[in-house]
Amino acid sequence: MDRRDLIGGSRDVRTGGRALTPALAAARLTLVRDLRLAFRKRGQLVQPLVFFAIVTTLFPLAVSPELSRLRDIAPGVLWVAALLSSLLALEFLFRDDAHDGTLEQYALSGQSLTWLLFAKTVAHWLLTGLPLAVMAPLAGLSLGVPAAAIPGIVASVAVGSVALSLIGSVGAALTLAVKRSGALLSLLTLPLAMPVLIFGARATELAIKGGDFSAPLQLLAALAVLGITLAPLATAAAVRINLE
Amino acid sequence: MSDCCLRGENLHLWRGDRHVLRGVDFSVARGECLQVAGSNGTGKTSLLRTLSGLMYPEEGRVLWQGKDVRGDLLGFQADMAYIGHEPPLKADLTPRENLRYWIGIRWPISRDEEEKALQRVGAQTWSNRPVRTLSAGQKRRVALAGLALMTVPLWLLDEPTTNLDTEGQRLVGSLIEEHLARGGLVVAAIHHDLSVSATAVRRLELARE
Numbered sequence: 001m002d003r004r005d006l007i008g009g010s011r012d013v014r015t016g017g018r019a020l021t022p023a024l025a026a027a028r029l030t031l032v033r034d035l036r037l038a039f040r041k042r043g044q045l046v047q048p049l050v051f052f053a054i055v056t057t058l059f060p061l062a063v064s065p066e067l068s069r070l071r072d073i074a075p076g077v078l079w080v081a082a083l084l085s086s087l088l089a090l091e092f093l094f095r096d097d098a099h100d101g102t103l104e105q106y107a108l109s110g111q112s113l114t115w116l117l118f119a120k121t122v123a124h125w126l127l128t129g130l131p132l133a134v135m136a137p138l139a140g141l142s143l144g145v146p147a148a149a150i151p152g153i154v155a156s157v158a159v160g161s162v163a164l165s166l167i168g169s170v171g172a173a174l175t176l177a178v179k180r181s182g183a184l185l186s187l188l189t190l191p192l193a194m195p196v197l198i199f200g201a202r203a204t205e206l207a208i209k210g211g212d213f214s215a216p217l218q219l220l221a222a223l224a225v226l227g228i229t230l231a232p233l234a235t236a237a238a239v240r241i242n243l244e
Numbered sequence: 245m246s247d248c249c250l251r252g253e254n255l256h257l258w259r260g261d262r263h264v265l266r267g268v269d270f271s272v273a274r275g276e277c278l279q280v281a282g283s284n285g286t287g288k289t290s291l292l293r294t295l296s297g298l299m300y301p302e303e304g305r306v307l308w309q310g311k312d313v314r315g316d317l318l319g320f321q322a323d324m325a326y327i328g329h330e331p332p333l334k335a336d337l338t339p340r341e342n343l344r345y346w347i348g349i350r351w352p353i354s355r356d357e358e359e360k361a362l363q364r365v366g367a368q369t370w371s372n373r374p375v376r377t378l379s380a381g382q383k384r385r386v387a388l389a390g391l392a393l394m395t396v397p398l399w400l401l402d403e404p405t406t407n408l409d410t411e412g413q414r415l416v417g418s419l420i421e422e423h424l425a426r427g428g429l430v431v432a433a434i435h436h437d438l439s440v441s442a443t444a445v446r447r448l449e450l451a452r453e
Contacts, residue, residue: 025352
């Protein structure tokens with residue numbers, strides 16, 4: 001390396017003539033890395049999905065396999081299972097990064113921690129929320145849901161799980177320092193997730209009955225937007241506190 | 245502005261009910277290395293974490309080029325590299341992928357630079373193995389490759405020679421020397437003496453309470 005004056009006036013000179021990676025590019029790198037890591041640890045990846053599949057297929061066995069009755073409980077079963085399986089995956093959201101010291105490096109990278117952690121949450125949604133939305137129709141069919149309801153179910157689970165991931169990211173960040181954080185995490189996250197559960201189940205119910213489900217879906221979307229706006233800031237603040 | 249670049253003023257830090265740092269004062273100028281010494285539990289790591297901005301001191305402040313770092317924390321951190329006890333590596337990625345991400349979120353690095361850094365630490369033969377399968381010393385070497393790519397003025401190093409063989413320790417010494425020659429600053433918590441020419445090194449002794 002040549003002798004460069006590292007401490008000059010402008011940032012360019014100080015970083016050895018380099019421009020910093022733009023915040024969005026750093027966030028994209030984080031997203032790609034998290035997806036790559038997830039595919040190297042497939043066991044962790046499929047765990048919530050298997051859980052979702054098991055819970056939803058157990059109901060027809062436990063409750064009478066009468067279609068009209070299954071159809072009545074289908075929205076509740078789908079949404080409770082989706083909520084619990086997304087909770088199952090949350091514990092891993094920041095835990096590995098906190099253990100191996102990479103979380104510290106995000107916080108010290110000079111990049112906005114908010115963007116980096118938001119990228120991690122997006123990866124989390126792509127790996128749990130989106131697959132859940134894809135699986136929900138299959139689970140729905142085993143509960144006697146008519147095929148016409150499938151678009152409504154997919155839409156509501158996809159949008160609702162965005163809100164769940166973001167709410168969960170705040171909880172996961174707050175419980176970083178706690179060992180075996182599972183119980184505390186659900187205690188923190190579940191009350192905040194109630195509106196998502198209520199509107200999600202309502203949208204699904206209306207979709208099954210063939211009604212207009214746009215009102216609860218819009219409320220879900222509003223919750224998701226609220227989450228995108230506020231949750232990353234809270235998550236970053238919580239992570240900073242936990243790193244201290 | 246004085247020539248002094250990094251300065252700690254009357255730093256007090258409490259961890260629970262332990263008073264870890266009791267009025268630490270120091271300054272480091274460009275081309276200088278501050279060796280933070282002291283037996284275990286005297287707060288060397290706490291001091292480095294306080295300097296990096298991860299911990300908030302109860303009293304006192306850290307100045308970077310004459311300005312309180314709390315004023316522009318991101319700007320200060322963009323000028324700084326911190327390597328803690330554990331090399332910040334993902335066990336399921338290879339050293340190469342780790343570097344690409346770790347350095348990449350700070351600034352883009354070329355394949356060439358990456359290759360050079362890995363060669364420098366002797367990692368060519370195992371740079372495509374998952375970090376999980378590497379020894380502690382090899383992981384430390386990957387962290388050093390990261391450090392070699394950190395063209396920022398301030399390096400904060402917490403026990404950089406842990407798990408390294410003698411050749412690896414010399415490597416740490418030469419990395420630090422090159423950095424000082426470029427006008428960089430180093431604050432290193434380290435027990436034994438650094439293999440760095442003595443004129444540039446100053447010692448800060450932390451005492452037990």
